[in-house]
Amino acid sequence: MGIFARYAATAVVWLAAISVLHGWLNLNAFQARRAGADGGKKTFKIGFLPVTCHLTCPVTDFINRSMTGSNIYEPIRFSGWPELKEAFLAGHTEATFILAPLAMKLREDGIKMKIVYLGHRDGTALMVHKDSDIYRIEDLRGKTVAVPNRYSNQRLLIFKALRDRNIPFDEVKLVEMPPPDMPAALSVKAVDGITSGEPFMGQTELDGYGRILYLTKDVWPEFISCVLAVREDVIEKDRERVQDLVNGIAKSGKWIDQSMDHRMQAAKFVSKNYYNQHPRLLEFVLSKPPDRVKYTNLAVRRPDFEEIEELARTAGILEGKVHFDDYCDPSFVRDDATIEAFQFEAPR
């Protein structure tokens, strides 16, 4: 049995070695914990995706860390909607940035959570190939458009654009596609149009094969796509921390919108530290045009959600069982005019 003992020993040594290496290189297991990093409390995790709709999440984290040297929460970056949603449902993240209609749908399904703040305003485009013959929304008849998710506001946005022109919904074929795959799909003309949050739309412009059919502000001014949702038990148990979080998000939103210089600073440190994207991409979508995506006026308001609710019912994705008071808690920031921007300049 000598040979078995030898192989078993090799396997154990290998497992130990690879575990230590992994702990050292990837988990920072051997670094002394930063003093007061989370004040001894369990870290408060926020789910987000590397899209501009969720930009305030990394910006708040970066500014907090830079100003106080500690983190009030831990942003967890996901790669797609389903994984982000599942981690939130299973309670592995306390709060998450999420598509507004998806959050409303989850509330309809009985998930106890509340929308406490908006992620952004506008910030979506519908892109077509530069060679395509689509120049007006009417030209979308009979075409195929990729949307991120059936519960995305981008899908509702198309419905609204069609309804405003009395075009039946079923004349445009919608397919679901993860936003990172959209630019390549448009480039090879696998679909006629794509629509999702930035920077994936801006990327097709930057790379020279995409043309804007519409920006959100052309169809649905002050459009909302993603919101910050928090589990109700977390709000009950730890209201103070949720308040801190919402304040932080609100202050960063104001900070981003304070000047073009702040937007460029954000593009730089978020690309580098959170999104792993080329800074040029974020710089582009945050500046061309400057009102492509906005981070002010983000308090939760009844009429906005009533409009989304009504469209979602028409589009058949919500049953209309739940309403504003069920899925929204506007009490954290009632009016973001009262919020002051962070006093912060990123190190150059």
Next chain:
Amino acid sequence: MSRATRTRSIILPLAVGAAFLATWHAAVRITGSTLFPTPMDVVRGFVELQGRGLLLRYIVASLFRVSWGFGLAVLVGVPLGLLMGWFRWVFEALNPLVQMFRPISPIAWIPVAILWFGVTDIAPIFLIFLAAVFPITVSSAAAVANIQPVYVRAARNFELSGLQLFRQVILPATLPQIITGLRIALGIAWLVVVAAEMIAVNSGLGYLIIDARNAGKRYDLVVAGMVMIGLIGLLLDLAVRRVERTPSLRWGYASRSD
């Protein structure tokens, strides 16, 4: 092996590899694709990853998850397979369940993994375990079921039974086939690393591919991740083949190979 065949065994794969790279490069150039990278773009991607100190970290992370997932699969799969192969009633009881779980892709398990294990390293390890454990179980069970009855009868004539019979006859008789099964299962375990790392881990070669898709036009890094997974897969296979060639394990294979 003579010198001529040894030279051939080096030259031939290198020539095929070079032809493959040349075709790849030419195909990108001819189609004028601006999205798909050329081999040189991929090399530059590697250099960038190395420069950012990510390459080693990601390789270690993926190997860590595959080692644990596969290791646990061996610990569970081999004994289970041996029991199923030896005791008819264990086979009858468990086989339908095993065959039912076996064809379910690890990708389908992703939601379950997140619900149970959250966004930790355990979720991808669980997925890799699932991918590897069923092939190991099935091949181990088949190995026992296929033992020549004459071995067992001879052993019984020597009044071997219980643990002795298992250690001195069954295990040696089944090992070559079990190890072939392990080799295939290791390939599968390594294959699912991309799917397993779709869950919000922040390291690993699978993560590199998914992250590069999120990063705009970085298909050079996507392909770099694919190349790295392929190269490490090759090394893993070579390592298991070495184990297979250990004389006391390879009695079942005469001198067919090399």
